[in-house]
Structure formats: structure tokens, C-alpha cells
Amino acid sequence: MPKVLIVEDDSSWQRIHLTALEGILEKSDIVVVSSYEDATSRLVVEYAAYILDGEFPRQQGQTPQRLGIGLAEEIHSRSVPYDRIIIASGNSSLLKEARALGIEKIYSKGSPMIEAGERDIQQLAKDLKPLLR
Amino acid sequence: MTQLKKVNMDDLQRLKPIVKFNSAESEYWKDMERRRDAQVNKEDYRVRIAFYKDELEVVHGRFGDRIAVERRLKYAIGHSYEWLGTHVEKELAPIERAKLFEEAVFWYQLSDETIGFLTDFALRQSEACMGAAHYRRLGGLENEVTKGFIQRGTSLLVRVLGPNFTVVTGDMPKSLEEKADVKLEEVVTLYLFKNKSREST
Numbered sequence: 001m002p003k004v005l006i007v008e009d010d011s012s013w014q015r016i017h018l019t020a021l022e023g024i025l026e027k028s029d030i031v032v033v034s035s036y037e038d039a040t041s042r043l044v045v046e047y048a049a050y051i052l053d054g055e056f057p058r059q060q061g062q063t064p065q066r067l068g069i070g071l072a073e074e075i076h077s078r079s080v081p082y083d084r085i086i087i088a089s090g091n092s093s094l095l096k097e098a099r100a101l102g103i104e105k106i107y108s109k110g111s112p113m114i115e116a117g118e119r120d121i122q123q124l125a126k127d128l129k130p131l132l133r
Numbered sequence: 134m135t136q137l138k139k140v141n142m143d144d145l146q147r148l149k150p151i152v153k154f155n156s157a158e159s160e161y162w163k164d165m166e167r168r169r170d171a172q173v174n175k176e177d178y179r180v181r182i183a184f185y186k187d188e189l190e191v192v193h194g195r196f197g198d199r200i201a202v203e204r205r206l207k208y209a210i211g212h213s214y215e216w217l218g219t220h221v222e223k224e225l226a227p228i229e230r231a232k233l234f235e236e237a238v239f240w241y242q243l244s245d246e247t248i249g250f251l252t253d254f255a256l257r258q259s260e261a262c263m264g265a266a267h268y269r270r271l272g273g274l275e276n277e278v279t280k281g282f283i284q285r286g287t288s289l290l291v292r293v294l295g296p297n298f299t300v301v302t303g304d305m306p307k308s309l310e311e312k313a314d315v316k317l318e319e320v321v322t323l324y325l326f327k328n329k330s331r332e333s334t
Binding site: 037 | 238239265
């Protein structure tokens with residue numbers, strides 16, 4: 001079974017997450033879904049680590065909702081400790097909410113510029129390695 | 134990636150030989166059904182699911198890169214979970230019953246991912262999403278994830294059947310049944326359980 005579930009609707013950030021996992025995991029060990037609705041089809045599987053976008057959806061004209069937090073709570077309710085869940089968001093108050101929930105591995109999305117992306121990738125890879133042992 | 138697209142007519146022609154059993158696969162399937170019926174009590178769907186999962190491991194690599202059997206086994210697992218949740222384990226607590234539908238959703242999705250397209254299997258997945266949402270609500274789980282199941286159930290219907298229809302409760306409208314005629318194979322009908330009454334909500 002795959003080891004990491006990525007729930008992310010932005011393709012740039014999907015790429016950043018996947019790059020972080022290069023060299024750590026085989027592609028077949030990673031499942032990427034593009035919305036929290038798609039994530040509902042994966043709830044019965046337990047993964048070693050979860051990378052969840054904090055807010056959905058990203059479509060123009062729609063107000064983003066903090067669905068990543070709800071998803072994290074749902075996953076946690078299935079006996080997955082919060083230390084295996086990573087929340088990624090550009091919204092600082094959402095990240096604060098995630099931390100208050102008990103999620104230590106919060107991951108602040110900066111601008112998806114190359115420099116910021118590389119920094120994020122290094123941090124994400126550092127966070128993920130212990131979870132995948 | 135799990136963002137699957139709907140099969141168009143060109144895809145359909147290309148996929149038919151892929152999903153249709155060849156002679157070796159047909160032979161395997163008949164033998165598998167014979168063994169299943171000999172080993173598994175017809176009403177024991179949990180054992181039936183375990184049987185299919187074992188078969189999935191056994192056939193891994195047996196047919197080279199062909200995925201027809203793997204796809205159909207995954208569908209059979211999803212179908213068994215859905216049947217279990219709908220007709221067999223009626224005494225389960227709603228949350229546990231919801232999990233059976235969640236399993237069905239997962240296996241139906243895996244089945245379509247085997248070929249990389251949303252097929253008529255997605256219609257069953259849609260129904261299972263609604264079952265999961267229904268029993269989560271009955272169990273008091275009225276949250277975003279429950280809404281997520283409803284949205285997924287609806288969006289699968291829209292993605293497979295097109296946007297110009299209305300979902301109604303009760304019997305399947307004739308027009309919708311006709312649309313389901315565009316399907317990959319005879320194993321799936323739109324509402325497999327249409328002759329069984331669903332429990333009242």
C-alpha cells in the first residue's frame with residue numbers, strides 16, 4: 001500500500017511535494033488527490049504520512065474553506081496521531097489553528113518561487129523522513 | 134494521480150480489449166467463481182471479500198501487464214462491501230456501517246484507477262458515497278467530510294453522465310438508465326440493487 005497521501009489542489013504545490021519525496025519514496029508509494037472530496041475515497045487506508053493542503057477550493061470566485069483542518073481531524077479520529085499529519089498553507093491563522101489542534105508539522109507555503117520552493121522542499125523532506133522509517 | 138477523466142468514444146474503443154477478458158482470463162474467472170462458490174457461504178460477504186483479496190494477490194503478475202482481472206476483482210471487493218453495508222449488516226452501528234460504504238468507495242475508485250478512467254463503475258462509487266454520507270449522518274457525524282462524500286457522490290454522477298440531469302430519490306429515472314447503456318461491459322448495470330428496497334431513511 002502507498003505510504004504518503006498528498007491532498008493538494010494546486011498543481012505547483014503538488015510538484016513541490018513530489019519533488020520533496022523524490023529519492024525518499026518510489027512513485028508508487030505516493031497517492032496524490034486534488035480535492036478533499038477525492039480524499040474521501042482514501043479514508044479507509046492508513047498511510048505513514050499525510051500532507052494536507054489547509055484550504056479548499058482554489059477555484060476563482062469561491063471562498064476557500066478550512067477543509068484541510070477537518071480532514072486532519074477525521075484522519076486523527078481514525079487513530080492516526082497528529083505527528084503523522086503535515087498541514088501546508090499560506091494562511092497563518094489556519095496554521096495557528098492546526099498547531100492548536102496538536103499538529104506540530106505545519107508547513108508555511110511561501111510564494112511558489114524557486115527559492116522559497118527549495119526551502120520548503122528541504123523542510124518537508126526533513127519532516128517526512130522520520131515518518132517513513 | 135487519482136483525478137480520472139471520463140471515457141470518451143475513442144477511449145472506449147481503446148479500452149474495450151483491455152477490460153474484456155481474453156480466453157485465459159475467462160478461464161481463470163470461471164475457475165475462481167467455482168472455487169468461491171465451493172469455499173464461501175453465499176451469504177457470508179466478509180469471507181467473500183477476504184477471498185477476493187487473496188485472489189488479488191494470487192493473480193498479481195499472472196496475466197502480464199493485462200489488468201482486466203485485477204480491475205474486476207477490485208470491483209467485486211467494492212461491490213461486496215456495498216452489499217454488506219446495504220443488505221447484510223443492518224444491525225451494525227451507523228458509523229461502522231458507514232465504514233463499509235467507505236471501503237466500497239475505495240475499492241470502486243481503485244478499480245477505475247486500474248485503467249486510469251472514470252467508467253460506469255463510478256456510478257456505483259457514487260451510490261456508495263451517498264451510503265457513507267447517510268450512515269455517517271445517522272451516527273451523528275455531520276461534518277465537512279460527510280459533506281465531502283455527498284459532493285463526491287454527486288460530482289461522480291455529473292462527471293460520468295454529464296451535467297444535464299437531476300438526482301432524485303426513489304426509483305432510477307428511465308432516462309438515466311438509458312444513459313447508462315454506454316458502458317464498458319455487461320457486468321455492470323446502473324443500479325445493481327434496484328430490485329431490492331433500500332432502507333427508509
